[in-house]
Amino acid sequence: MSAVPAATAAATPPGVSTPEPPRRGRRGPRRGAVTEALAAYGFLAPGLALLATFVFVPLAGAAALSLQRTNGFGDGVWVGLDNYARLFTDPVFWRATLNTVLFTLVVTPGSMALGLGAAVLLNSVLPARGLFRSVLILPMAVSGVATALIGVLVFDQNSGFANAVLRALGLPGVDWQSGGTAAFVTVVLVTLWWRTGFNMLIYLAGLQGVGREMIEAATLDGAGPWQRFRYVIVPMLGPSSFFLVIMNVIYSFQVFDIVFVLTGGGPRNATTVLVTYAYDNGFVTRDQGYAATIGVFLLVVSLVFTALRWRTSRTRDLVG
Amino acid sequence: MPLTRRQLLTAAGAASAPLALGACGGFSTSGRDAGASAAPGTVTFTTWGTDSELAGLRSAIASFEQANSGVKVTLNAVPYEQMFTTIDAQLQAGKAPDVFRVPYYTFGSYAGRGQLLDLSSHLESGFADRFTPQAWAAVQNGGKPYGVPHHTDTSVILYNKALLESAGVTEVPTRLEDAWTWQEFEAVAKRLRENLPDDKWPFAYNWQGNGVTRWLSWLFEADGRFLTDDLTAAAIDSDAGRAAVEFTQGFFRQNLVPQNSSVKSSTYAADLWYSGTTAMNFGGAFLVPDATSTVDFEWGVTFPPRDARSAGDFGGNALVATKGVEDPALVAKFLDHVTQKQPMADFCAGASLLPTRADLVQEGIEFTVRPELSPVFVAQAGAVLPQDSGQVASPSMSAIITVLKDQLEEAFVGDQDAATTVRNLADGIGAAVAR
Numbered sequence: 001m002s003a004v005p006a007a008t009a010a011a012t013p014p015g016v017s018t019p020e021p022p023r024r025g026r027r028g029p030r031r032g033a034v035t036e037a038l039a040a041y042g043f044l045a046p047g048l049a050l051l052a053t054f055v056f057v058p059l060a061g062a063a064a065l066s067l068q069r070t071n072g073f074g075d076g077v078w079v080g081l082d083n084y085a086r087l088f089t090d091p092v093f094w095r096a097t098l099n100t101v102l103f104t105l106v107v108t109p110g111s112m113a114l115g116l117g118a119a120v121l122l123n124s125v126l127p128a129r130g131l132f133r134s135v136l137i138l139p140m141a142v143s144g145v146a147t148a149l150i151g152v153l154v155f156d157q158n159s160g161f162a163n164a165v166l167r168a169l170g171l172p173g174v175d176w177q178s179g180g181t182a183a184f185v186t187v188v189l190v191t192l193w194w195r196t197g198f199n200m201l202i203y204l205a206g207l208q209g210v211g212r213e214m215i216e217a218a219t220l221d222g223a224g225p226w227q228r229f230r231y232v233i234v235p236m237l238g239p240s241s242f243f244l245v246i247m248n249v250i251y252s253f254q255v256f257d258i259v260f261v262l263t264g265g266g267p268r269n270a271t272t273v274l275v276t277y278a279y280d281n282g283f284v285t286r287d288q289g290y291a292a293t294i295g296v297f298l299l300v301v302s303l304v305f306t307a308l309r310w311r312t313s314r315t316r317d318l319v320g
Numbered sequence: 321m322p323l324t325r326r327q328l329l330t331a332a333g334a335a336s337a338p339l340a341l342g343a344c345g346g347f348s349t350s351g352r353d354a355g356a357s358a359a360p361g362t363v364t365f366t367t368w369g370t371d372s373e374l375a376g377l378r379s380a381i382a383s384f385e386q387a388n389s390g391v392k393v394t395l396n397a398v399p400y401e402q403m404f405t406t407i408d409a410q411l412q413a414g415k416a417p418d419v420f421r422v423p424y425y426t427f428g429s430y431a432g433r434g435q436l437l438d439l440s441s442h443l444e445s446g447f448a449d450r451f452t453p454q455a456w457a458a459v460q461n462g463g464k465p466y467g468v469p470h471h472t473d474t475s476v477i478l479y480n481k482a483l484l485e486s487a488g489v490t491e492v493p494t495r496l497e498d499a500w501t502w503q504e505f506e507a508v509a510k511r512l513r514e515n516l517p518d519d520k521w522p523f524a525y526n527w528q529g530n531g532v533t534r535w536l537s538w539l540f541e542a543d544g545r546f547l548t549d550d551l552t553a554a555a556i557d558s559d560a561g562r563a564a565v566e567f568t569q570g571f572f573r574q575n576l577v578p579q580n581s582s583v584k585s586s587t588y589a590a591d592l593w594y595s596g597t598t599a600m601n602f603g604g605a606f607l608v609p610d611a612t613s614t615v616d617f618e619w620g621v622t623f624p625p626r627d628a629r630s631a632g633d634f635g636g637n638a639l640v641a642t643k644g645v646e647d648p649a650l651v652a653k654f655l656d657h658v659t660q661k662q663p664m665a666d667f668c669a670g671a672s673l674l675p676t677r678a679d680l681v682q683e684g685i686e687f688t689v690r691p692e693l694s695p696v697f698v699a700q701a702g703a704v705l706p707q708d709s710g711q712v713a714s715p716s717m718s719a720i721i722t723v724l725k726d727q728l729e730e731a732f733v734g735d736q737d738a739a740t741t742v743r744n745l746a747d748g749i750g751a752a753v754a755r
Contacts (some may be wrong), residue, residue, distance in 0.1 A: 071755070072718075073411060073433045092726075156587060157580050158519065158597050177580035177587060178733060264529070266584030267733045269726075283405055284530075285722045286429060 059299070065292035072286030083293035093294065095269050096277040099184070103273060104252035107191050112244050114192060115199020116237070120229070122200070123207045133204070137197040144194070144257030151190035151262045180270030183263050187271050191258055195251070199244055206240030207233070242313045246306055253302050274298050360647065363393045363654050366407065367421040368400040369671075372609065372688075376667030377658075384657045393654065411435050416642040418651050422467070423637050424458045424709065425533045425717050430640065431461035432715020437641040439465045442652035450659065455676035457706035458713050459638050468655045469676035471668055472636035473604040474701045475526060475534055478611065481618040483599035487515035492622035496630055496699045502541070502567055505625035509576040512599050523600035524581040524589035525571070532583045532724045533633060533712060534602070537624070538564040540631030540708045546720070546745075547711045552753055557746035563627070565745075566738040569731045582732045583725050604635055605697040608672040609689045621696045632700050634709035636673065674701045716753045723748030 066083055068076030087093050118136055122129045139147060154161045155176040163173035176182050210233060218232045234241075256275040259265060265272035265280070274294055282291030367377065374397055381393045396417065398406060404426065410416040411430075422430065430436050443465065448456050455469035479492065489508055493499045500508065512522035527535045539546060544560025547553070571577045578597065580587050593601030594614055602624060611619065624632065639658065641651045657663065661677060665685060668675045672687045674697055681702065687694045714720065727745045730736035736744075 071433055072408060072429065073435055152586060158578055158587075158592065159595055175579060177585060178582065262586060264584050264586045266586075266729060267582060268584075268729055280722065283408075285719050286408075287719070 062292045062295050062299075065289055066296045068289045070287065070289040072288060076289055079289070083290050084297075086290065087293060087297065092269055092272065092277060093274075096272045096274050096294075099269075099271060100253060100255070100273045102184075103188065103191075103255060104249055106188050107195065107252050107255075108245065108248040110188070111192050111195040111199050111248060112241065114196040115201075115244070116203050118196060118200040119203035119207055120233075123204060133200075136200050139194045140197045140201075142194070145261050147190060147194045148258045148261030151186060151258070155186040155190075155262070177263070178267050180267055183267060183271050187255075187259055187262055190262060191255070194258070195248070199248070202240050202244055203237060206237045210236045238313075242309070246309060249305055249309075250302055253298055253305075361391050361650070363391070363419060363647075363651055364396065364417040365393055365419040365654075366396040366398060366403075366417040368398055368403045369421075370606075370609075373667070373671040373673075376663075376670045379666060380658045380663040383663060384654055387657070388653070391650065411642065414644065416644070418645045419639055419641050419654065421470070421637050422640055423530075424469075424472075424634055425530065425712050425721070427459060427467060427638050427640065428461065428713045428715040429718045431459075431466035431713070435643055436461075436466040437643050437645055437648055437651070439467070439641070439652060439655070442648050443656065447656070450678065451676050452678050452681055452702075453706040454634060454704045454709040457710040458634055459640075460710065460713060461715065467638040467640035468659050470637055470639045470659065471664070471671075471673040472634060472676050472701055472704075473606055473673055474632035474635055474697070474704060475537065475602045475604055475624060476696055476700050477523070477600050477622045477624055478593060478603050478607065479600045479620055479622060480593070480596065480598075481620060483512070483516065483520070483596075483617075487512045487599070492620070494622070496623055496703060499623035499630055500625040502625050502627045506567075506570070506576075509571075509600075510574065513574070513576055516599065519597070521578045521592075521598045522576045523571075523602070524577050524592045524598045525568075526589040526602045526604075527583045527728070528581070528585050528588050530721060532721055532728065533717075534635075535564075535568065535583070535724065535728060536708070536712070537631050537633045538568050538627075540705070541625070541627040541629060542567075543628035545707070545711065546749060547714055547753065549707075551711065551714045554746040554749035554753070556749060557742050560628075561742040561745070562738045565728075565731055565741045568728075569738060569741075572732045573735075579733070583728045584733075605672045605674060605687065605693075608687060608693060612689050621693050623696065623700055630700075630703035631708060632704045634704045634712055636676070674698060714753065716749075716755065719752035719755060720749050723752055 065076065067078060067080060069079045069082070070076035118132075122133050122136070126132065142150075152160075157163055157173060157176045157178065160176065162176065166173055174182050176186050214232055214236070215228055218228045223231065254275055255273055256279065259271050259273055259276050260279070263271040265276045275298070278291045278294040278298070281287045281294065365377075365381070367374075369377065374395075378395065381395060385391055385393060403421075407416065407420055416435075448465070451469055455472060456465070459465050459467040459469050477492075484490070484492070487508075489511065509522040516522065525534070536546060539556070539560060542560035542563045544556065544558050544564060546556040546561075548555045572579065572582070578587075578592060581589055581592060589598070589601050590603055590607055590610075592598045593603070594611070596615075596617065623630070639655055641648070641655065645651050658667075659677065661679060664675050664677055665680055667673070668680070668685055669688050672689060675681060675685055681698060684698055685694055723745060727736075727741050727748065730744075731738065731741040
């Protein structure tokens with residue numbers, strides 16, 4: 001992680017000269033540097049070739065497909081921006097977009113807050129913290145499909161564990177599968193269970209990079225536990241938070257397996273998200289041109305969000 | 321020992337070499353080897369299937385190879401979930417297997433879009449006569465056969481004897497012509513509702529997922545259609561269409577089925593029945609082996625209800641050949657072999673599936689498991705008419721399935737009225753066939 005020049009300059013006492021950066025020769029870069037650059041590109045080439053083959057070429061293909069009307073086989077018919085115009089008049093697309101945004105707004109802060117809480121707890125002198133860390137990280141080792149199947153066992157509204165517990169407590173069962181809001185809640189809860197471990201892991205690494213002397217200094221200055229957490233630890237976790245926001249938002253935009261298995265997008269599209277809608281169009285209806293259009297929309301939204309977050313984050317490069 | 325930059329770069333280069341070589345060579349897929357048409361005298365065949373279905377197919381392949389010296393059939397068994405995304409990708413890439421298995425409701429998507437071999441000139445004259453008319457109608461496109469009907473299946477009612485008896489229902493129809501009418505069936509369901517505890521339901525219908533096509537049985541029972549005779553326009557906006565929607569919508573409104581058993585539910589009707597949550601379950605013969613080995617209650621089968629007539633879903637699968645096969649004559653010979661009397665009888669008896677050959681239907685068939693149930697399934701299959709199965713072979717069926725799912729979900733869970741539902745179905749189906 002690179003240091004921030006502005007911070008360094010501000011920390012330099014007045015009157016003390018700073019060392020100048022090494023000067024390049026007037027005849028341009030030295031010969032060794034050219035060879036070094038060539039070698040670097042040579043070693044980068046296989047990775048770039050893979051990236052081009054499996055990322056950029058398919059992306060270009062998807063963009064081209066989004067301009068065609070297709071029926072699953074053979075060449076498509078070029079229809080220009082018709083598929084994009086269709087997005088604006090498609091109520092299911094807007095419902096899927098709304099669901100995706102709502103899912104992102106709930107899951108991203110939710111899983112980060114739970115992850116941070118667990119990390120702080122497990123970074124302390126909690127007994128058997130190794131065991132607790134393993135338990136929290138374990139869901140990461142389970143595939144999304146298996147996670148969703150576990151979710152089905154819990155939230156089956158007739159024979160699931162959740163309603164059995166509610167009824168044992170004398171409470172009425174919840175329509176987890178046939179109620180729109182309840183179904184959305186099941187998707188969120190299962191996702192939080194799955195994602196908290198990852199967030200905890202990143203925060204735990206960040207916490208272990210926070211110097212003990214910083215905490216001690218804050219304590220000596222009279223900061224209480226909450227103040228130490230809020231004004232020392234949280235700012236020091238800036239890069240971890242930056243990374244997690246990007247990762248969680250991208251994951252949330254692309255959520256598929258949990259929804260596909262747990263609710264199938266129902267009831268009445270209450271849990272349909274952009275990727276499940278694209279899947280339905282591409283592989284059930286075989287309208288692959290329109291499915292590609294939804295995919296391109298998703299890509300653009302993800303890129304715009306990442307760029308905005310990159311430009312507006314002040315703490316992304318501070319410490320790691 | 322500290323590494324120099326040169327040593328580090330050399331090590332990184334060595335580590336990345338396998339990736340680079342992998343990129344140059346391309347990644348092999350299991351589908352390619354078993355999928356593409358290969359040496360002369362070889363037929364590649366991709367399918368999914370239960371253990372008993374695969375055993376039946378392997379047996380048919382063995383007898384075909386024995387009867388045709390030097391010929392080799394390569395069977396590639398894949399999970400159902402991956403079957404059609406793989407087949408579609410292979411067709412796009414020109415690497416499809418010679419023969420593959422396809423549900424009737426998916427058949428039209430391939431046949432209508434020029435992906436299958438027209439078998440007209442490769443099958444002996446009179447070949448069509450070996451099948452029931454409804455089975456032969458299900459593999460036609462533009463009046464030509466693009467596959468062979470390998471087996472069928474149709475839904476009947478599987479019932480939990482104890483739960484029915486607890487509601488005083490001790491007798492069920494034992495002949496097709498005595499099947500409950502819609503009103504009688506509804507009366508039985510209401511009686512069950514009154515006598516069952518709140519966490520149990522009278523029945524569940526098997527229309528989840530792509531099983532939504534099974535809702536069409538209600539439409540056919542009301543003597544309705546969803547496509548015109550020439551399959552080019554919607555025909556569901558009718559009294560029969562409205563009656564079918566209104567009657568099935570009543571299942572949810574009257575709490576006769578679990579609310580989570582709608583068409584987009586991730587809970588399948590069979591699972592609800594296995595767990596004792598429902599007293600009756602609409603299901604096919606393919607459930608018989610699992611039900612026999614899984615459930616711990618006594619159960620039987622009876623005929624589904626009728627309205628203007630009896631009807632049923634034309635389930636099951638066809639075998640089709642891809643357009644670019646190297647040896648169409650050999651492939652046609654293979655398709656001929658697996659639909660001969662003995663291979664089909666062995667396959668259907670072992671897998672608890674129904675034959676498509678008229679002679680086997682006439683003579684009857686005995687499942688290996690619970691043979692006494694076979695007559696009910698065979699008789700119910702006879703209630704499927706060619707005009708019904710022919711509609712399901714529409715090339716637009718994949719888009720129609722989406723329309724059915726969306727609109728029926730609105731009617732069942734969203735309380736959309738029957739007239740609006742049927743109008744929306746007509747609009748959606750019309751747009752699908754016009755695309």
